[in-house]
Amino acid sequence: MELTGAEIIIECLKAEGVDYVFGYPGGAVLHIYDAFYKQDDVQHILVRHEQGATHAADGYARATGKPGIVLVTSGPGATNAVTGIATAYMDSIPMIVITGQVPKHLIGNDAFQEVDSVGITRPIVKHNFLINDVNDIAETFKKAFYVATTGRPGPVVIDIPKDITAEKIAFEYPAEIKMRSYNPTVIGDDEQIRRAVDLMLKAERPMIYTGGGVIIGNGSEQLRTFTRSLGYPITQTLMGLGAFPASDPLSLGMLGMHGTYEANMGMHHSDLLIAIGARFDDRVTGALEKFCPDAKIIHIDVDPASISKNVKVDVPIVGEVAPVLDTINALLSKSAEQTNKAALEKWWAQINEWRAQDCLKYDRDSEIIKPQYVVEELHKITNGDAFITSDVGQHQMFAAQYYGFDKPRRWINSGGLGTMGFGLPAAMGVQLAYPDETVACITGESSIQMCIQELSTCKQYGLPVKIINLNNGYMGMVRQWQEFFYEKRYAMSYFDALPDFVALAESYGHVGIKVEKTADVRPALEEAFKQKDRLVFLDFITDREENVYPMIPTGAGLNEMILV
Amino acid sequence: MVYELDNSEAVEMKHIISILLENEAGALSRVAGLFSARAYNIESLTVAPTDDPSLSRMTLVTTGTDEIVEQVCKQLNKLVDVVRLVNLTDDVHVERELILIKVKAENEQRDEVKRIVDIFHGHVIDSSDTTYTLEVTGDSEKIDAVLKALEGMTIIEVVRSGQLGMGRGAKGIM
Ligand SMILES: Cc1ncc(C[n+]2csc(CCOP(=O)(O)OP(=O)(O)O)c2C)c(N)n1
16 A cells, blocks of 8 residues: 555554654645544644644653654744754754755755754754655654664664655655664673773772763663762763662762762762763863873773763773673673772762751752742652652752752753753653653743643643742842852843733633742642642742752862852 | 863864765765864865765765874764764775866966976866966875976966775775
8 A cells, every 4th residue: 555755654663663742844744744634543732833743842851761753844944943953953853854955856955944954953963864756755854863862872863855755655654774884782892891890899088979971871770780889979961860869878969060079079089980870071071181190991882972072081882881781790790899888988978077067058048938948848758759850940950959869851941952842841740751750841931921822731730740840030040140150240140021920820720829938838749739730830930049058159160169 | 181181182183084974965064064063174175975875975074183183083973874984084995186276377387387287297277378377196195296296387276086095905884
């Protein structure tokens, strides 16, 4: 039987086990939408802005590990998707973005709603395709899913001219695909692994530093075994939180610009750094010339280009995190050699001294609502087991510092690109993937307004996301930098006219609650989480000038933190 | 531990990199885009299909410290279109570049130009009443030397192919 290009696209998605597509229609994709109409295997979620579609697909992917799927029209549909594609790219999230294109004979003519989508997205995708022939659709989709989900994952864009989606051919989906130019399977080099294990056992002041790669690579179990068998301190990046439980005493919390004192001091004074699925981002290392002056560095990563990019490492291990850690765990359990107990005891004593600084303390008796307190209460009421998405700013850091993630894939935020507007649409993707789980979006009054239109999508699909708006009346993170580095000249970091968020939520058909006193925080949260099938928008009026501490100012080393 | 600390050895060197890539629309712009996006420099770049028309062979010359060039190679290798990459600088290899030079050649200059071409084993491939067009191939040094030898003449235009390179010995790039 012959199918149209549009029907073939649906068949490809079915063959890949896709359940949701996030999208928005337009001229160039109308054949595809018509094909959607005629089936109900793949559900299409209609967002309110294409950026929302990309973040929703991204949130879905981060929570499930499966690729997120986006469908947008040509021209403005594609350009609106760009921010979300870049967001996914920076955090290595698997995503397939189908963009409509003008018919082939019009390409290059500045046709209505024509942009060079492949050209525009080239630097922010793992790979992209422009399909020229209806016969290529199936193979291109097979390749796209393969590339997006293997090795270091990332978004893949497929640009499809409209005429092709109407042409008819027989459909056959390739059972497997081989690409001579792409071979993502790498297993760690045995010799390097042995060298690494040797260094690990001899270390006197070891530090395990892990990133989002452990979560993306599903290496959380292995990391737990590894860390506990050595008994070494571990710190995780913003992207890595949850891979190792925050509640485990071996965990020193997050490191980097707003990391804990003990994590950053531990990094700085370590003699062996074991970096796993992390990429030595500038927000983590601080000033490179001051970074870990005494440490030998082992780096395990699936992407060879991440190794020795910013910081030169001594033992590079290129490979997928989970199998590499399996090998290391096996070697450790067989090894006759023991870790250096005496040295480690001293090291832990030192770390506990740093810990005693209690760098995350804040005024718990404040009558004005402290944002940290809201996050701590949220943790309690959700038993630390919710999916938490966030936007970008102080609230994101408070969420990372105070929620205490014990499981992977529960903490969903835009770390690499730092995209305001990510939180709400991402929460929709998570909630669709896990309809029975608790999903909360921790946001700020500025960030939430960047994709506020998605409240309407939540209504349409009955997504009971809980929005925790930490409303300080400022673009808090910008204001903090202006306070510290621009003598409190608060240029453009506040809005003169904020909406009434309660009324706004209600106008979209949701529940809104405004909370103004510390004493009301807990009851408001209780009230909100009781409403299992409603979206509740909690507008917490928080301390206007609270700052995120500790902080490493730009240009400083990890041992040069500003404490409260 | 960090590059800044061992800057003493961070000398910039010219590297010649040979790349086999899928002969597909966009492959070239992926390579070129990578260089501009990451602020690497390209000194020259040549590309054309191979005996297998589904593949293109590219020779790329770049300068940088060893660390930078290592990153360049890793990032290039990451491109999904790149089938194989070899930094020829790491091993013995041959390099060739072709230059076309249109030079003024009138009266006694005509013999002088011919003499210079002969010295460099080049050819006159076109001529007019007042000019010769010369073709010379060789490694970059030789091409530079030809241009130097012609310094006294009036050069009308020059086009260089950019370097091509191949490893020595029996082995191919695959
Ligand atoms: C799309 C986008 N534009 C600008 C920024 C720069 N930026 C980072 S944090 C921030 C302020 C965020 O304010 P708000 O959402 O109110 O959160 P708060 O810091 O107050 O918690 C801004 C403007 C950004 N990260 N993303």
